[in-house]
Amino acid sequence: MWNALRQRIEEKPGLQTLLRTLYYLAILLGLFALYGRGDFSTPAFVYQGF
Amino acid sequence: MTAAPPAPPAPRHPQLLAATIAVTLVALLLTVGTYWCLHLEETHVHALAPEFTPEKLQGAALQKRAFEQPDLLVFYGSSELVKEMPNNATQFFADYPTGFRVFPVGKPGSTSLGVVQKVAAVGPQVRGQKVAFSISPGWFLTEVFDPSFYAGNFSEMQAYETVFSTELSRDLKQRIARRMLDFPDTLKSRPFLRMALQKLSGKRLVDRIAYAACWPLGRLQVRISRLQDHGEVAIHILESDLAEKPKGRGIRGLNWNDLLKKAARFANLTAVQNKKNEVERKKMVPGSQDAAYLTAIGSAREWVDLELLLRTFREMNADVLLLSIPVEDIRLQVYGITKASREEYLRRLSALAAKYNYPVADFREHAANERFTVDFLDHLSGEGWLYYNKMLDDFFHDRLKH
Numbered sequence: 001m002w003n004a005l006r007q008r009i010e011e012k013p014g015l016q017t018l019l020r021t022l023y024y025l026a027i028l029l030g031l032f033a034l035y036g037r038g039d040f041s042t043p044a045f046v047y048q049g050f
Numbered sequence: 051m052t053a054a055p056p057a058p059p060a061p062r063h064p065q066l067l068a069a070t071i072a073v074t075l076v077a078l079l080l081t082v083g084t085y086w087c088l089h090l091e092e093t094h095v096h097a098l099a100p101e102f103t104p105e106k107l108q109g110a111a112l113q114k115r116a117f118e119q120p121d122l123l124v125f126y127g128s129s130e131l132v133k134e135m136p137n138n139a140t141q142f143f144a145d146y147p148t149g150f151r152v153f154p155v156g157k158p159g160s161t162s163l164g165v166v167q168k169v170a171a172v173g174p175q176v177r178g179q180k181v182a183f184s185i186s187p188g189w190f191l192t193e194v195f196d197p198s199f200y201a202g203n204f205s206e207m208q209a210y211e212t213v214f215s216t217e218l219s220r221d222l223k224q225r226i227a228r229r230m231l232d233f234p235d236t237l238k239s240r241p242f243l244r245m246a247l248q249k250l251s252g253k254r255l256v257d258r259i260a261y262a263a264c265w266p267l268g269r270l271q272v273r274i275s276r277l278q279d280h281g282e283v284a285i286h287i288l289e290s291d292l293a294e295k296p297k298g299r300g301i302r303g304l305n306w307n308d309l310l311k312k313a314a315r316f317a318n319l320t321a322v323q324n325k326k327n328e329v330e331r332k333k334m335v336p337g338s339q340d341a342a343y344l345t346a347i348g349s350a351r352e353w354v355d356l357e358l359l360l361r362t363f364r365e366m367n368a369d370v371l372l373l374s375i376p377v378e379d380i381r382l383q384v385y386g387i388t389k390a391s392r393e394e395y396l397r398r399l400s401a402l403a404a405k406y407n408y409p410v411a412d413f414r415e416h417a418a419n420e421r422f423t424v425d426f427l428d429h430l431s432g433e434g435w436l437y438y439n440k441m442l443d444d445f446f447h448d449r450l451k452h
Binding site: 013017023029032039041043 | 065104108207282353
């Protein structure tokens with residue numbers, strides 16, 4: 001079944017490009033999700049003034 | 051029987067084509083996302099004015115939007131801004147009584163060097179804008195301020211913006227870098243930032259070359275941080291329950307003479323009594339600590355940082371008001387110092403402000419009023435805030451006599 005699917009995809013270069021694009025997009029978005037957020041926190045410190 | 055039509059020729063570099071499309075789509079997504087974030091910031095900046103969240107204090111996006119608003123006055127300071135107190139500028143101007151409200155930026159332990167980085171991170175939006183800065187005399191009564199306070203206010207994003215700023219002169223950035231290197235704990239886990247600071251502060255040709263080599267990567271980091279900043283603010287806005295439109299406004303033309311005549315009714319008598327008790331408990335001999343305090347005032351690093359901040363404001367062409375919490379007579383008693391020490395602080399502050407031609411309100415005429423602050427840690431009372439607020443109002447409406 002996989003071979004048949006692969007053959008069908010290889011026969012259609014447009015579909016190949018679309019699937020590759022989606023694959024790269026998924027990688028890029030995954031990287032954004034993992035490392036995209038910034039760290040705007042500060043170390044906790046004890047302020048004696050209050 | 052006819053032959054099947056030939057399959058279209060495959061692209062020569064199919065991976066390259068797919069990668070280009072994916073990267074273009076992501077770039078498009080980021081551009082649209084950034085505009086959407088800017089729109090969110092623009093519509094919520096007034097509602098976020100009274101907050102003291104990391105998104106507001108540690109980033110720069112919201113501060114930039116605040117500077118762009120004609121009815122917001124950005125007000126830098128430290129713990130006095132955060133402390134709950136009647137007439138606190140944030141609450142007092144909440145309904146825009148004279149046409150503006152205050153956008154406070156600061157939290158406990160913020161000192162001038164931290165504000166330098168915040169202003170540098172805001173960048174061109176500061177140009178030509180009004181900005182107020184509240185000074186705590188306590189910063190100058192000690193040679194070196196507790197470094198954990200600086201660390202507790204440190205922002206990596208703002209530090210990168212300062213080091214790789216295109217708005218500040220090289221000489222100023224160099225001096226700022228030298229001071230930032232005095233707090234190695236903040237740079238421990240940031241080797242690239244530390245290296246950039248070291249190279250920037252160096253005087254040798256090789257340092258200049260190394261700093262120039264850091265520049266492209268530094269600017270890339272700045273760009274990434276800005277995107278992250280917008281993202282964090284957007285997430286914060288979406289997670290908060292904020293009204294889209296600014297809350298009720300009511301220009302009611304304050305009668306300052308009346309307000310200040312009745313200022314004493316905001317006196318916190320318990321706080322005054324606590325201060326008197328502290329004087330009794332310490333039983334300091336007047337003048338016994340003058341020598342130590344005069345030495346501390348003379349060598350306080352905070353003067354260096356305050357001058358860096360004033361230089362930053364000047365290079366940004368900002369319209370600045372400096373406000374200093376007064377050192378009350380009762381505070382002299384608890385420290386065991388005489389008026390000479392206070393005079394030295396006021397003399398240096400006035401000289402520095404005059405050097406940069408910025409007005410400074412030091413409230414020295416209120417030194418005998420032991421109700422102006424609620425403690426000996428530079429926290430204004432409800433009465434003290436009224437005087438501060440009048441000064442902010444006069445400044446905003448160009449009524450200050452310089």
